[in-house]
Amino acid sequence: MPNEMLHLPKVDCLLKRYKGSPGALLPILHEIQETIGYIPDAVIPEIAHALNQSQAELRGIISFYHDFRTTPPARHILRLCRAESCKSRGAEQLAAQLRERLQLDDHGSSADGNISLRPVYCLGACACSPALELDGQVHARLNAERLDALLDACREDA
Numbered sequence: 548m549p550n551e552m553l554h555l556p557k558v559d560c561l562l563k564r565y566k567g568s569p570g571a572l573l574p575i576l577h578e579i580q581e582t583i584g585y586i587p588d589a590v591i592p593e594i595a596h597a598l599n600q601s602q603a604e605l606r607g608i609i610s611f612y613h614d615f616r617t618t619p620p621a622r623h624i625l626r627l628c629r630a631e632s633c634k635s636r637g638a639e640q641l642a643a644q645l646r647e648r649l650q651l652d653d654h655g656s657s658a659d660g661n662i663s664l665r666p667v668y669c670l671g672a673c674a675c676s677p678a679l680e681l682d683g684q685v686h687a688r689l690n691a692e693r694l695d696a697l698l699d700a701c702r703e704d705a
């Protein structure tokens with residue numbers, strides 16, 4: 548049994564709790580992700596069966612919502628703001644810097660499992676843009692050097 552399954556709330560308990568509730572799927576998926584950090588593929592068949600949906604439908608829904616992860620999360624989550632204010636003040640250059648340095652698309656995890664990138668659309672720091680959130684902490688007035696320093700700190704943490 549994979550290690551993460553030890554921490555997974557019993558899916559059948561979750562399914563019983565939400566049985567008959569309209570719109571039960573998203574709360575179930577959120578609860579699983581909050582508990583173990585992602586939604587393992589192993590839970591899909593049981594959920595699909597209980598909710599009378601196909602596994603393909605379920606996988607489609609999970610992939611539609613970018614906040615759902617199907618692989619274990621990286622050690623660091625970096626969310627670069629891509630909304631207007633940040634865009635107009637250099638967010639696209641920072642995104643290119645991230646793509647090049649981490650060899651990633653705008654949404655994914657580095658091969659070493661150290662950093663996951665996610666776009667976000669406004670962090671409420673527009674007056675100090677461009678901004679990003681790293682592990683829940685907002686960093687504003689970014690430039691290439693400050694971004695490099697944040698990435699270096701993540702690497703040292705690994």
Ligand code: FES
Nearest residue numbers: 628633670672673
């Ligand atoms: S637009 Fe980036 S923080 Fe608001």
